Amino acid sequence: MTTMGILRIALYLAVVFLLVKPLGAYMARVYEGKRTIFDPVLRPLERLLYRLSRIDPDEDMTWQTYTVAMLVFTLVGMLLLYALQRLQGVLPFNPQGMSGVSPDLSLNTAVSFATNTNWQNYGGETTLSYLTQMAGLTVKNFVSAAVGLAIMVALFRGLARRTAQAIGNFWVDTVRGCLYILLPLSVVLALALASQGVVATLSPYKTATLLEPTSYDQPVTDANGKPVLDAKGQPQTKTVKVTEQVIAIGPAASQIAIKQLGTNGGGFFNVNSAHPFENPTPLSNFLEMLAILVLPAAVCYTFGKMIGDTRQGWALLAAMTLIFLPLLAVTEGFEQGGNPLFAAAGVDQTASALQPGGNMEGKEVRNGIVDSALWATATTATSNGSVNSMHDSYTPLAGMVPLVMMHLGEVIYGGIGSGLFDMIVFVILAAFVAGLMVGRTPEYLGKKIEAFEMKMATVVVLVMPTVVLIGTALGVAIAAGRAGVANPGPHGFSEILYAFTSQGNNNGSAFAGLNGNTPFYNDVGAVVMWLGRFWEIVPVLAIAGSMAAKKKVPVSPGTLPTHTVQFVLWLAAVVIIVGALSFLPALALGPIVEHLLLQAGTVFK
């Protein structure tokens, strides 16, 4: 990697970490109901929302009430998004005349955006109306992110309160997350992106006449849209001459801002932030990358503030960074190293003033190796899922890093809110195991860890691997699953594994190379996304309720300190061990064997 590349990564991480404390402290104030600089504008709006919705903001909810409110809110939003897609053909703000989305694709997209996954089996510019993008997807981007934050602060309260029955008010937490955190940041980022050239318009798509007309072979289809085959059983094609190009535009800037900040990741355009209208300049690329990581990192400080011990928050951030940096180095190193078969063929893959070098397949030349690999690592460390390059084209081990990031449970910064509450579950596991190993009382922040918390922590840790591996097994075993794969051999397996890993972890990034818009992938994916999100959240809220009801045990010589370097190392080890035990066999069948075969010169055609 070049010196300039290392400096760019260092600058990026420095800005992220510099923002952790001020942003984290601000978020703590928001969730503690303290005064903020936006109060003169937003407090009246907040009160109006409560009045209109008949919400009592002073109600303190038990974990059960909190959970039911969250589930009902999600269900209603999901049904509305489903209806919006199905009916978009007869609704306004549809200048391209998009017809209603098919039932199975509508299901997948509705669950995807309700679960903060934002997996996209559709192409935004070819499938959805402006109304669906704005009133459906963008709204869900805000509320699903705010729900993640709400669950997180409910867990914080469970750890901070003593002998309490309640963990906060779901409605207040969600409204405050949207109004005071996501909305102001999104407005600033949307304006900044628009200034860089990200499109923001309700005008119809533009048509341009090509300076150099081109032609291509198009499959011939029958009246039912099925390919017509020739005598040899091959699809018939006809040559089509192209003289014009339709240029898709739309209200993108506002959606891009929240898709990055809310760790949503669903692009306005099909190729996401690789599209020049979604990510046009180096500055827009930097701002969008910054938005991926900044909130998931800052909530660590929020945690410390809300439990009254910022050392605990810094310890979690340190453990996350300890795993993030080596994996980032792996991605950057293998991508910069390039393809060994190209090297054998005499292709120059060396970085120089004239070229970025390395493996540039699937990458924008303007982003090069460094920013593409940094984005790929950050977007899968968090549950963002936006992309500025195609992970399918990465060298096998560099492409494995996004998989590993997700297989670790997306706790390396993780999704907005969800990353930290999952990391705290790992802390409970680590503290319990370490406590037993060294003869200390298993406790965290003065709360004893008992059988119920351990059972719930185990459920949370096991749900994701279970749904991911069952989904992948189905994809491999069933013809409908194999039919979606573009590549033979281990790479094809990686494509299926990536699809279910991304959906089961509510990440949403695509490996590419897999045709996911089929009834099988739409329906099974929807179930995987739902279970991966809410079968983790409900046990987490149960832990919050259980912890809130406990007394605080005073610190004693028997207390296991959880803010030390040793504990940070131990926590990182537990995260890696659990992830490796769950997924190493699957990785061995995909990217690892592909890497070994590639080194030996074996490719699959």
Add this chain to the structure above:
Amino acid sequence: MWDVLIVALMLLLFVITLALVPGLTRLMGR
């Protein structure tokens, strides 16, 4: 027809998740 089945699937996912609440409450013992 497909719409009815898909809405039913969404409701089923909701119900089986909602059912965790009383189940976990009993497991918690309060």
